Amino acid sequence: MDFEIDRYFPDENQGYGDSGRASFEEKRPLYLSGARHFLKHYGEIIHSRHAEGADGIWVVHTIAGMVDILMKKLFQCIISDVRYQSGGREQMTLVASGGYGRGELNPYSDIDIMFLYNGKDGRRIEDIAQKILYFLWDMRLDVGYSVRTIQDCIEMSNTDMTVKTALLDTRYICGSRALFKELHKTVLTQIMTKGSDAFIRQKVSELEVRREKYGSSVYLLEPNIKEGDGGLRDLQTALWIANVRFKVKEQRELVMKGVLTEQDLETYDGLLSYLWRIRNELHYLAGRRNDQLTFSDQSKVASFLGYKDHGDQLGVEDFLHDYYLHATRVEQFWSLMVSKCLSRDDASRKIIGYLVRRPIGDGFYVIKGELTIPGENIFTENPALLMKLFEYAQKHDVEISMHAQNLVRKNLHLVNDKFRRNREVNQSFFAILRSHKKVGSTLKKMHYLGFLIRFIPEFERIYCKAQHDLYH
Numbered sequence: 449m450d451f452e453i454d455r456y457f458p459d460e461n462q463g464y465g466d467s468g469r470a471s472f473e474e475k476r477p478l479y480l481s482g483a484r485h486f487l488k489h490y491g492e493i494i495h496s497r498h499a500e501g502a503d504g505i506w507v508v509h510t511i512a513g514m515v516d517i518l519m520k521k522l523f524q525c526i527i528s529d530v531r532y533q534s535g536g537r538e539q540m541t542l543v544a545s546g547g548y549g550r551g552e553l554n555p556y557s558d559i560d561i562m563f564l565y566n567g568k569d570g571r572r573i574e575d576i577a578q579k580i581l582y583f584l585w586d587m588r589l590d591v592g593y594s595v596r597t598i599q600d601c602i603e604m605s606n607t608d609m610t611v612k613t614a615l616l617d618t619r620y621i622c623g624s625r626a627l628f629k630e631l632h633k634t635v636l637t638q639i640m641t642k643g644s645d646a647f648i649r650q651k652v653s654e655l656e657v658r659r660e661k662y663g664s665s666v667y668l669l670e671p672n673i674k675e676g677d678g679g680l681r682d683l684q685t686a687l688w689i690a691n692v693r694f695k696v697k698e699q700r701e702l703v704m705k706g707v708l709t710e711q712d713l714e715t716y717d718g719l720l721s722y723l724w725r726i727r728n729e730l731h732y733l734a735g736r737r738n739d740q741l742t743f744s745d746q747s748k749v750a751s752f753l754g755y756k757d758h759g760d761q762l763g764v765e766d767f768l769h770d771y772y773l774h775a776t777r778v779e780q781f782w783s784l785m786v787s788k789c790l791s792r793d794d795a796s797r798k799i800i801g802y803l804v805r806r807p808i809g810d811g812f813y814v815i816k817g818e819l820t821i822p823g824e825n826i827f828t829e830n831p832a833l834l835m836k837l838f839e840y841a842q843k844h845d846v847e848i849s850m851h852a853q854n855l856v857r858k859n860l861h862l863v864n865d866k867f868r869r870n871r872e873v874n875q876s877f878f879a880i881l882r883s884h885k886k887v888g889s890t891l892k893k894m895h896y897l898g899f900l901i902r903f904i905p906e907f908e909r910i911y912c913k914a915q916h917d918l919y920h
Contacts, residue, residue, distance in 0.1 A: 449510050451490060451517040456482035457525070472529035472579065479525065480586060483518060487587070490514050495555070495732060499752075504724025505717065511553040516544075519561070519580075520622045526579045539566040540573055541623035542580075543631070546592075549617035550684075554724070555731040556738075558590040562618070564627055567597045590737070598631050605639045609650050615639055616691050632697075640692050648689045648789055655685060655782075666775035667912070673727055674739040678775025680723050683716065686785035693789040707788055712781075719778050725753075726771070741771070746916065768914035776898075776912065780857060787850045812840050818849040827855060831862040834899065835876040842880055842890045856897045863902035877903070 458478045472479075494514070498507050523542050546560035547553060563577045577595050584591045596604070605612040615635050620628040658675050666678040674680045687699065694707055699716065702708040708716075729752050730738045733745060741749065747764045755763030805813040810833055811822035819841045827834055834856060841848050848856075867873055880890055894900040901908045 449490070449493070449513065451486075451514055453486050453517050453521050456486040457521060458482065472526055476583070479522075480583065483522070483583075483587060486518060487514065491555070498725075498728055498732070504721040504726075504728055507728050508552040508554055508724050511555065511557075512544075512548060512551045515548070515553060515559060516621055519544075522580055522583060523622045526576055539568065539624050539627055540564065540576065541625075541627045541631075542621040543628060544619040544621050545594075545614045545617055547617075549614070549619045551619065552724070554727050554737070556590070556734075556736050557731075558592055558737070559584070560592045560614070561621070563593065563595040564601075564623075564631060565595070565597060566627060567599070598627075598634050601631065602634065602638060606642065609647065612639060612647065613651075613688055616688055636695060636697070640695055644692045647692050648786075651685050651689050652786065655682070666772055666779060667914075670740055670742050671771070671775070672739050673723055673730070673741055676775075678772075678778040679739075680720070680727070682778050682782040683720055683723075686716075686782045689789050690785050712784070715777070716781060719774060719781065722774050723778075729753075743916075762916055764916045765914050768916065769912050772912035772914065783850055784854055787854045790850065808840050808844055810836055810840075812837065814844060814846050817846055819844070819846045819852060820849045821852045821855060824855070827859040827862060831859070831867050832870055832872045832876070834859065834862065834867075835873045835903075838890055838894055838899075839876045839880050841893070842883055842886045845886065848893065853897055856899060860898055860902050863899065868903060 458475065491511075491514070494502075494507060494510055497510075519542060527540075541564040543549070543562040543564050544551075544560070545562050547557055548559050548561070553559065563573060563580075565573045573595060577593065581591060581593055601611070601615060605615055618628075618631065618635065658681065659677050662672045662676040662679075666676075668676065671677075672679060690702055690707065691697065694702060694705055696702055696705065699708070699713060703710060703713055726741070726749060727739065729749050730741065730745060733748055746768065750764040750767035753767060755767045757763045805815045805820070807813045808819070810830075811826060812833075813820055813822070819837065821837070837848065837852065837856065881887060883890075891900065894903070895907075901911050
């Protein structure tokens with residue numbers, strides 16, 4: 449979408465320094481009114497496109513683009529005024545970070561920006577930053593900010609994982625391109641290269657904490673579509689750890705490096721757009737930032753997305769079924785990325801592993817409390833070992849490694865009628881059921897990996913099935 453902002457700002461000569469006719473502060477009320485009308489006009493157009501069926505990614509990118517135009521105009525007006533009043537040229541860049549840095553803004557998302565400068569004229573930089581910030585706050589925009597040099601970014605990223613994460617999503621808006629290029633180079637060569645293993649472990653740990661807080665299941669009655677299991681944060685974290693591990697800035701580079709396939713990238717985009725579309729509607733419904741898919745909002749969102757009742761089957765239940773399926777796929781994508789990011793350590797683990805691993809049968813072994821597989825082709829060579837994997841994990845009371853879990857998902861096509869009739873497979877399954885420990889958790893793991901509904905197809909009818917009442 450093309451945005452025309454100049455007609456909303458009264459002084460067409462502002463870009464040339466205003467020739468001394470009026471300062472920014474004198475014209476500030478007019479600019480404030482113009483900026484509000486600009487956002488209102490184009491915001492309504494975006495909302496109408498959303499209502500007509502625009503996909504989620506288009507909406508969040510377009511909102512970010514609209515904010516970009518406003519930021520550039522505001523920056524230009526203030527810089528011109530400051531330079532006219534006091535002379536000099538500041539080496540300063542306005543940088544987007546966080547979701548805004550990724551070019552992803554929902555209707556009422558917060559906007560994170562960084563004022564990057566070269567360490568000189570600190571007071572003037574602070575003055576410019578304050579003028580921009582107070583203007584945006586007076587517009588009732590939720591803006592977070594920082595004022596930093598590149599050295600500040602380096603030092604803070606070494607001690608604060610939140611800062612390091614934010615720097616992965618930085619994007620140039622306006623100002624000195626040379627300064628931003630220097631920041632970009634620093635992020636790639638100094639920040640992303642240090643402590644990548646610790647960063648990945650921290651992000652995995654944060655995910656566990658989030659699941660404890662927001663619920664460690666995708667099947668919650670009122671899921672949080674941003675922070676909950678299978679939500680937006682899982683997709684974002686998957687890309688963060690991949691960017692750090694493989695030293696890339698864009699998702700397309702992961703395909704070029706062979707980390708992801710084109711199909712993986714399409715899956716990622718589809719999952720992201722689906723969640724964005726729901727979150728956009730939640731924001732529009734509430735008139736504010738809202739990430740909770742509450743019981744009362746579920747019917748409204750279902751109706752908006754076109755779900756209808758059919759006899760005894762409620763449209764909102766069909767919607768929740770699809771939502772749970774998508775959330776499950778998000779979690780699978782997250783697991784895939786973690787597995788790929790951790791696989792780089794396999795060589796060193798194999799060398800050390802011969803000394804510390806514990807063989808438990810059929811080539812399986814345990815390292816550091818995880819059941820690990822001997823090779824990529826173990827299941828294609830002997831499909832019955834798919835069931836054995838769960839039996840051994842239950843028997844030895846260990847977790848199945850992330851890599852092994854992804855291989856199970858990858859080989860679900862091997863679970864067919866021949867597999868179901870296999871005597872060895874059925875003996876393993878009944879051994880799991882007759883065990884005196886971890887029967888429920890083992891069946892849950894089978895269900896979680898999609899194995900159970902392949903082995904017992906009758907369960908597929910109730911897979912991700914939801915009942916829209918407060919008791920289920």
